[in-house]
Amino acid sequence: MKRHVARAGAGLGALALLAGGIFCFGGGYDRWSTGRLLTNACDGVLPAAGVRSVLGERHLKADDDSKGSLDDTSTSLRVVCGVSRDTEKNAGKHADDGSVTVTVNGVPTLDREDRRYESLYPTVRSGLPPAPLGQGWNGVFSVGDSHGEGKATTAVLLDCAPGRGDLLVTVSVNVDGYVDDSPLDNPERRTAFVRIATDTATNASRRWNCDADLGEALTTVPLPVNKDEYVAPADAKGTCSGITARGKAVARAWESERGTAPFEECILGNAEGHTTYRLAAHYGPYTEGARHDHVERSGDPDPIAAGQRSGVLANGSYWTTATCPGGGEPALFTLVPYDDKAKRPEADRAYALSVLKAFAERSAAAHRCAAPAAPTTTTEP
Known part of the structure; x- marks a missing residue:
């Protein structure tokens, strides 16, 4: 009887190890850790599903720099986080081959330390004019920057309730890092990029009690000239x-x-x-x-x-x-x-x-x- 019990216990242990191996090598652990990373990054305002649609499920890392408060009249909110593919686990690719950078700024900038920065707010300038988002959103979408065509940048300005500063949400996506290789001429691709910004803005309005009037759920995004x-x-x-x-x-x-x-x-x-x-x-x-x-x-x-x-x-x-x-x-x-x-x-x-x-x-x-x-x-x- 003891021998049968021992065999059953060994079998259960082997099954547990096999299940654990399937979980790890099948991507279950990566999906779990990615979900935890995206939930915690940027004070919890990132839309996890949107970021996953751009960078995929696996081998992601985050850098977070959150400080300031909308309730303190002597400081301004400045939340910055970047989510990128981990270089060491991505077949040697550079992390910038897949990255999303999110910045949430309180407006105006109050901190004297922040005013040392080269620019107070992330730029949306590129070689050609950005396109207005419309659909109830006060924002723009631009492709490229002053150094090339490597970014798709969306900025959304939230007009917060009276008595509070406004919020500026800026999201830059490395256009070479999308899990789909379709060009930005594809409306689904650029709409996926911009939705990260509008969804982040929606979460930020709730997180910092901005109580802004929000736009509609995006169905398409204009392509800049x-x-x-x-x-x-x-x-x-x-x-x-x-x-x-x-x-x-x-x-x-x-x-x-x-x-x-x-x-x-x-x-x-x-x-x-x-x-x-x-x-x-x-x-x-x-x-x-x-x-x-x-x-x-x-x-x-x-x-x-x-x-x-x-x-x-x-x-x-x-x-x-x-x-x-x-x-x-x-x-x-x-x-x-x-x-x-x-x-x-x-x-x-x-x-x-x-x-x-x-x-x-x-x-x-x-x-x-x-x-x-x-x-x-x-x-x-």
Whole structure:
């Protein structure tokens, strides 16, 4: 009898070991550890299913940097986490071959330490204008960055309940790290990327008692314009509308649809396709970030704080402002000339001011802001 019991016990032990081996080598442990990792990362606001759809189930690691509070008036919230494929377990691939980086910023930035950063908020700028999300979301989607085409970035700005700062959620996905190799022309692929941001924003609004009005569940996401999709300025209907051509010097326009996104761009180029002017509209955190980049970090006097409403920055860019509902940062509109600023003739300056005026007026009207100040060449506050 004892011999039979011993055999039965050994059999059960072997089955347990076999089940454990199947669990581990079949990916069960990786799925369990990934689920735990995604639940804990970024203060628990990541959408686990969305991240899995981008990076897969196995061999993931996370870096987390969460600090600050929305309830402390002396600090600002800054939550940053990155989830990537583990290099050591991924057949030698670099971790950047599959990664998602999420940043949740309290707006405005209050910490003096945070203001040392090169930029207060993650950039959504790429080579060409980003596309507004629409569907009730105050955000944009851009492809690539200033160094190449390696990212798909989504930013969502949450207008929190009165008495609280807002939240800016920014998600960057390495486009080469998706488990599917289909291009971003595939609407399912880019919608999967953007849903990580909108789902994170939904979770963040709940987590930090933001109580913002949220958009609809995304069914599709517009694809930003590419280099071949330019129009003549006279045919522009979106962010470049109202801008006149100027011979061969300004013969092409790259634009996005006109919406109410917190960051908008219009790119103007010559007949050969080279950029002549870059126009940008900054709202909320992007106004604060632009002022930090162009003035605060350089130590120059802040002309906006001094009461100036338009002028020329130290780098030669023209700017103007408009007051918007809510009483926060004014909207900031900039035009960067891509020619020799030191030798710019008066006719070029007059044209640049007229272009900035047309761009700023239409953007401000779409955002229900007051009419912008007339652009000038003033340099002193």
